[in-house]
Amino acid sequence: MNTPKTLFDKVWDSHIVHQSFDSQSKQEGHPAILYIDAHMIHEVTTPQPFADLRKRNLKVFRTKRTFATEDHSIPTKDQQLPIREEMSRRQVEALRQNCKDFGIELWGIGHKNQGIVHIIGPQLGITKPGMTIVCGDSHTSTHGAFGCIAFGIGTSEVEQVLATQSILQYKPKTMNIRIDGKLGKGVVSKDIILYIISKISTSGGTGHFVEYSGSAIKGLSMEARMTICNMSIEMGARGGMIAPDEKTFDYIKGRLYAPRGKEWDKAVEHWKSLPSDISAKYDKELIIKAEDIEPMITYGTNPGMGIKITQKIPTEQDFTSDAQKAVFQRAITYMDLRPGTKLLGHPVDYVFLGSCTNSRIEDFRKIAEIVKGKKKAKNVIVLVIPGSAEVKKQIIEEGLDKIFLDAGFDLRDAGCSACLGMNDDQIPPGKYCVSTSNRNFEGRQGPGARTILASPITAAASALTGEVTDVRKVL
């Protein structure tokens, strides 16, 4: 009988082009050469590798497996006009020129397939079980929700993939995070992942590839699963994945890059063989009860600094080491919050509804349910940024745009927007922003900006009151 394998092992092993063995230790030697099924590229992490390819006189090895879009540095307003900011414009123009010169199809501004890399992959059916997917962006882990190995890579690695459709990679360890039980009222997938990171810290998953399992995960929609896998990197993990099931297949069926006819049946049969074998072993395991999770919120400057929304911000005494105390003090000073007090009721200046974590149509439907017929508080500016041109189209077709307009929200075009302060959408210094994005690092949303991470429904509830709000009050 074969050794039982995890989902990760099955996908990893089937993509090994070459693995050398150390003759002395009999262990795996060099990093493995791993074949990459799909390479997503965008304007930020590609100008340097393309320049290098030119210098070395190399071609892009598999243009059909390279998917290009514009998302990070583009404006979300007046996208039909030339990009005003010079460096952003030059960067986007570089991508356009590179795609043209190297023969890669580009879904740029104005194209119906344009959007955040991690939103369009699944939306177009590029993302499928059993694949390997990389991108020069750490949130590539999102695609793991379909049972694929997907991870973010550096620019040197982008060049390797462009040139050879393969990457040198060490095999990470595996970790199983099992969440069983029923989620409480107002608790959504964003709360699950913020809860996990608050428990195991931003380095709890370092060196590991995580599989999320258990009845609470099974019960989630594909969109909700993507939110969880998206933030795997925030616990330091290389990536996160979820076993494919009927929900996965239903989601993929009929999409642009989905197999068709007999190919589809063959694919589904193969995909059904991917889930971890029953007695497969992981290097690390963590079990969480869904009932223990409440709506979550962050108070500090890394995603591990999260609390249940009804809890108090910790005090210095809650931390043991000098190093932890230093991190806490720096964070609390930056955020200008008081230790030992509740964040609930704290005034908010901005609400950002968007990013590769939470900008799918399902997120906006849930937000619309909460704000329908209501108005935002006067003290807040609310940005609604769809993850892709297609999501924006759906928002309009479903009439959600009217709900947002009536509420006083600012619905714009697709892009990474205020998730990272590298385009026009930035949170001003000292301002508080409840954000559905993934990182609350110092200056992440702009120099001096103060980010409070939360679920889309918690953010929506906070937009209505103008303060940090327990969404269960409005459900």
Next chain:
Amino acid sequence: MKKTINKISSTAVPLFLENIDTDQIYPARFLRTTTKEGLADMLFHDWRFNPDGTKKAENILNDPNYGGEILVVGKNFGCGSSREHAAWALSQYGFSAVISSSFGDIFKHNALNNSLLPVEVSEKFLKIIFEEIEHNPKTIIEIDLQNQEIKLPSKKIKVKFEIDAYKKECLMKGYDDLDYILSMKEKIKEFENTRENDFSLPE
């Protein structure tokens, strides 16, 4: 050919903080660059400079008492974004090695690909290094990549550190992953021609 690394003997800059993310090392708004050059000024930009561009006197990177080609940092250094600009900026600023008790995975890969040596030591040894530098900013640290040793001569301490044999060779000889992987192109084509169950692209 990249810069080669073997022995480093230098004073160090200590940053006694854990979980320093790559947004701190290289803020996002500077990611609009299309080159790899000239990034040293952006390193820890918002920690080193006031909004008006003047230096923040209190930041240790601006303190003339501290310097050298080694950076010593708290655990989980380089977590967060995959931006390789963080490794480029550290290297261009003049650092050859970063010592910590753990690193973000992507950052570690990026550092190794850019002649920047990440040295992983125990939390206990890291604490001793911090204390030594606090006691004497001119403390010398010696790193010997060939023998995988890090020494603190003032305390007469010598410890081993781990590094993958392949990566060690690359760093010592200035080799590049790309050269190696390009040499395997025939194997890659063979893989493509013989694999089964590939449903990535519709027929």
